[in-house]
Amino acid sequence: MSEQLAPLVVVGGGAAGYFAAIRLAELVAGRPVMLLEATQKVLTKVRISGGGRCNVTHHCFDPGTLTANYPRGARELRSCFTRFQPRDTVAWFAARGVQLKTEADGRMFPITDDSRTISDALELAARQARVEVRLGASVQALEPLETLAPAMSSCGRFKLRLKDSQELVAAAVLLATGSAPAGLQLASYAGHVVDPHVPSLFTFNVKDERISGLAGIAFAEVKLSLGVGDGKERLERSGPLLITHWGLSGPAVLKLSAFGAILLHANAYKAELKINFLPQLSAAQIELELRNFKHSAAKKQVAKHPPFPELPRRFWQQLVVSLKIDPELVYADLSKTDIQSLVVELSQGRYAIHGKGVFKDEFVSAGGVTLKEVDFRRMESRVVPGLFFAGEVLAVDGITGGFNFQAAWTTAWIAATAMAETVTGS
Numbered sequence: 001m002s003e004q005l006a007p008l009v010v011v012g013g014g015a016a017g018y019f020a021a022i023r024l025a026e027l028v029a030g031r032p033v034m035l036l037e038a039t040q041k042v043l044t045k046v047r048i049s050g051g052g053r054c055n056v057t058h059h060c061f062d063p064g065t066l067t068a069n070y071p072r073g074a075r076e077l078r079s080c081f082t083r084f085q086p087r088d089t090v091a092w093f094a095a096r097g098v099q100l101k102t103e104a105d106g107r108m109f110p111i112t113d114d115s116r117t118i119s120d121a122l123e124l125a126a127r128q129a130r131v132e133v134r135l136g137a138s139v140q141a142l143e144p145l146e147t148l149a150p151a152m153s154s155c156g157r158f159k160l161r162l163k164d165s166q167e168l169v170a171a172a173v174l175l176a177t178g179s180a181p182a183g184l185q186l187a188s189y190a191g192h193v194v195d196p197h198v199p200s201l202f203t204f205n206v207k208d209e210r211i212s213g214l215a216g217i218a219f220a221e222v223k224l225s226l227g228v229g230d231g232k233e234r235l236e237r238s239g240p241l242l243i244t245h246w247g248l249s250g251p252a253v254l255k256l257s258a259f260g261a262i263l264l265h266a267n268a269y270k271a272e273l274k275i276n277f278l279p280q281l282s283a284a285q286i287e288l289e290l291r292n293f294k295h296s297a298a299k300k301q302v303a304k305h306p307p308f309p310e311l312p313r314r315f316w317q318q319l320v321v322s323l324k325i326d327p328e329l330v331y332a333d334l335s336k337t338d339i340q341s342l343v344v345e346l347s348q349g350r351y352a353i354h355g356k357g358v359f360k361d362e363f364v365s366a367g368g369v370t371l372k373e374v375d376f377r378r379m380e381s382r383v384v385p386g387l388f389f390a391g392e393v394l395a396v397d398g399i400t401g402g403f404n405f406q407a408a409w410t411t412a413w414i415a416a417t418a419m420a421e422t423v424t425g426s
């Protein structure tokens, strides 16, 4: 009697779901692989990502260094990156005719600067591997069946119920539903703990006369120190800073927002930010430079002549005015107190954060399926054997720069490999 093989089912047609379904279909050639997508469109986030250019990954090929870019999941991802890392992503796309380029800050994009290149390549690879993609197939319930037979059997191990009450039996299931609440509910009904979702990667709302009207002014390198709550524990990050209409943004702020996401959420996004605008100089060196200027530039107006070339001129002028230093004052007349105030402002200026803004280029949240219940060697549930996870459904998130897609590619690749082993027995 010829039994029909139960399909291997991937739930969610995003980056992780597609990548996994392709690998899975390539490994289990002949066995049905089904990709169920709730909406009428697949790869939506891939298309809108990176401002329409898709920041596919990051030019960082050392697993240890790479993990430092993940506020949550770094420890678990480390060994995963020894198996599939950005170099493999580059090779995977190259093998499918997509060349990636690296920008000065390490972000990698398709040379076409068009995210369609990536979504088209994924869709073509899925067609070639004979993945059956079903649109409008929202999975509403997932029920693990009693193990009726050994893994190699054609018998299904999960029953899935779709929106239209249609039922489907699957040999193994991969949840790649991103941050969608419906997907997290499936995991939760299956017995998994889900860490609550809170936003990550956001800008800081700051209203302060020292930066008001200076939107667009950027600093190449600052050091930020964030104090939340009682302020005992401070988070520090360095990098470029940008003044915006609403406050502060730029890579240093985004990194800090990601690493402080949970703490900031718990404190209603009220915090104190200390900014070191001259991190390459100590406070003593800043003071010495100002004192030197009293002699070398004695007749020059303080407000018009910033002694530090790395400081934007307009910011310096506003800082001087905010300290009530007469704009006409010349360096020779700069008092000890003024010098002290400037040193403090430049080395540890304090700014009150009173809310969060939106970083339009990338939306990511912290939270998802709790990590200790997932075996990262296989991306398989420790609670329900035969259930796998990949991508943003997990409580893993990265900072901006291509790290979130890389986590999706890596976890999808490992999950698909393990799923294929489960059904082929190899």
Ligand SMILES: Cc1cc2nc3c(=O)[nH]c(=O)nc-3n(C[C@H](O)[C@H](O)[C@H](O)COP(=O)(O)OP(=O)(O)OC[C@H]3O[C@@H](n4cnc5c(N)ncnc54)[C@H](O)[C@@H]3O)c2cc1C
Pocket: 011, 012, 013, 014, 015, 016, 017, 036, 037, 038, 039, 041, 042, 043, 044, 045, 046, 048, 049, 050, 051, 054, 055, 056, 057, 137, 138, 139, 140, 176, 177, 178, 179, 180, 182, 183, 360, 361, 362, 363, 364, 390, 391, 392, 393, 401, 402, 403, 404, 405, 406, 408
């Ligand atoms: C505007 C924006 C820009 C971004 N830019 C970048 C970038 O340039 N680089 C980067 O690294 N990261 C970027 N990210 C983050 C990145 O897009 C995500 O980390 C990544 O898409 C996660 O992939 P995923 O497959 O896990 O989830 P998703 O892409 O969210 O896919 C999940 C899919 O599952 C479907 N689904 C959910 N529930 C069900 C269900 N019950 N049944 C069936 N289907 C279901 C959803 O409809 C969706 O299609 C960006 C995010 C946004 C929002």
